Amino acid sequence: MIINTENFLGNWAFGILFMSMLVYWVQAAFFNESEAWGGKLKFLGFSGIFIVNLLLAALLIYRWKVSNHFPLSNLYESLIFLTWGISFVHLFLEKMDGETYLGVIFSPILLFIDAFATLTLPAQMQESAPLVPALKSNWLMMHVSIMMLSYATLIAGSLMAIAFLMISTNSETQVQKAPATEMTLVPLDQTLDNLSYRTLGIGFPLLTLGILSGAIWANEAWGSYWSWDPKETWALITWFVFAIYFHFRLTWGWKGKKPAIVASLGFVLVWVCYLGVNLLGSGLHSYGWLRV
DSSP, rough: OHHHHHHHHHHHHHHHHHHHHHHHHHHHHOTTSHHHHHHHHHHHHHHHHHHHHHHHHEEHHHHHHHHHSSSSSSSSHHHHHHHHHHHHHHHHHHHHHOHHHHHHHHHHHHHHHIIIIIIIIIHHHHHHHOOOOGGGGIIIIIIIIHHHHHHHHHHHHHHHHHHHHHHHHHHHHHTTTGGGGGGGGGHHHHHHHHHHHHHHHHHHHHHHHHHHHHHHHHHHHHHOOOOOHHHHHHHHHHHHHHHHHHHHHHTHHHHHHHHHHHHHHHHHHHIIIIIIIIHOOOSOOOOOOOOO
């Protein structure tokens, strides 16, 4: 019954997410939002992501009820939580901005993360297990959830920075000769840059709070606030990169390509910090199933 319920929620989330991605792409490629079909497809895509968000939340709550602990104790649960977090950011931004291009940007990464969790991880890593002694703490909910929310917002903001770089390169080469109908590329650049900055402005404080709470928990569990564990080291590197990003924007007044390049580097570092260290590294935070 447990496996069937989880499979039902997970499979439906994956299927609807895949269909939503196709809807967003078809709408962006062939229809304008002002057209009847364009508006319908936009609504279908948004509704699909909304349903996926609810299904993933239900999956996490169900695992919480069955395991009797907060569902962030293994890699599978953290990936599902990350997918939920990015989908929530996507829904919030699309509702606020009202543009379909956000679905085109976010739906592939959502599908990739969900597919990695459900199709790539071994079955034993997807099973809920009792907490190890070090994780039996109230800090589990605070530290890990804050870190995962910081990853979700930083990934979302960095993705928009990457999209900005791709679009701005094309628009800058066409702006002098482009017809009036194509001048919308320039405002789109500015919108992506602004949304990326504001989203990263939420993720960076969350990352800071997550690192601080992790240090307090580490002292409680292992007797040391900081041990230069690979996870801690890469989290600090990631923090410095985004600190440089905000230093450039706030102190030097940089906008556009230069801070977007820094944010793109941050995108890579977030994944190294989250997955690379956990899967390939060693240390207190490593899941280690890829190590030979």
